[in-house]
Amino acid sequence: CQVVLDNYKAGRKAAEQFIAKKRLKPIFIWGVKDLSSSAERFRGFYERFKEEGIEITPDRQVDGEYSVEYTYCKFKEIFSNLPDFDAVFASNDLSALGFIKIAGENKKFYPRDYHIIGYDNEQFTGYLTPTLSTFQQPLRTVASISANMLVDQIESKVVDDTKVVLEAKFIERNSG
Numbered sequence: 001c002q003v004v005l006d007n008y009k010a011g012r013k014a015a016e017q018f019i020a021k022k023r024l025k026p027i028f029i030w031g032v033k034d035l036s037s038s039a040e041r042f043r044g045f046y047e048r049f050k051e052e053g054i055e056i057t058p059d060r061q062v063d064g065e066y067s068v069e070y071t072y073c074k075f076k077e078i079f080s081n082l083p084d085f086d087a088v089f090a091s092n093d094l095s096a097l098g099f100i101k102i103a104g105e106n107k108k109f110y111p112r113d114y115h116i117i118g119y120d121n122e123q124f125t126g127y128l129t130p131t132l133s134t135f136q137q138p139l140r141t142v143a144s145i146s147a148n149m150l151v152d153q154i155e156s157k158v159v160d161d162t163k164v165v166l167e168a169k170f171i172e173r174n175s176g
Contacts, residue, residue, distance in 0.1 A: 079103070
């Protein structure tokens with residue numbers, strides 16, 4: 001049994017938001033590359049931009065490790081060598097925050113110079129100025145469905161291969 005999020009769809013949605021606003025020079029901040037959630041977010045983002053004839057080349061992909069400090073330090077090393085960008089999709093809100101800080105230190109501010117979208121809807125995202133657009137995972141629904149599946153398996157002692165796929169809700173705010 002599995003309860004999973006459609007991370008591919010979230011990646012596509014982020015790309016669609018940028019494309020609709022004519023933000024066509026993307027940067028993708030990876031979470032942990034070995035995790036399927038990060039890989040699927042990238043795949044959806046990448047494929048949607050590719051449909052527009054825009055390639056997200058390796059120099060437009062940066063490790064973030066789902067961490068404020070790691071993302072900040074990584075971009076501090078490479079910021080002056082980044083290709084021109086106007087859209088940033090971070091695999092999580094903490095990576096978005098690390099990017100926002102280093103970009104500001106380099107006189108690049110959102111949403112004037114670039115749009116940015118995070119993922120997770122961390123509590124601070126609505127309190128940033130400007131506020132951060134992000135995706136909200138339906139964690140209560142995931143927990144409820146998972147608990148029910150577990151109880152069903154315990155009671156029937158049968159393990160089936162049910163897979164429930166849920167969507168993260170896009171929360172559009174001032175950043176993108």
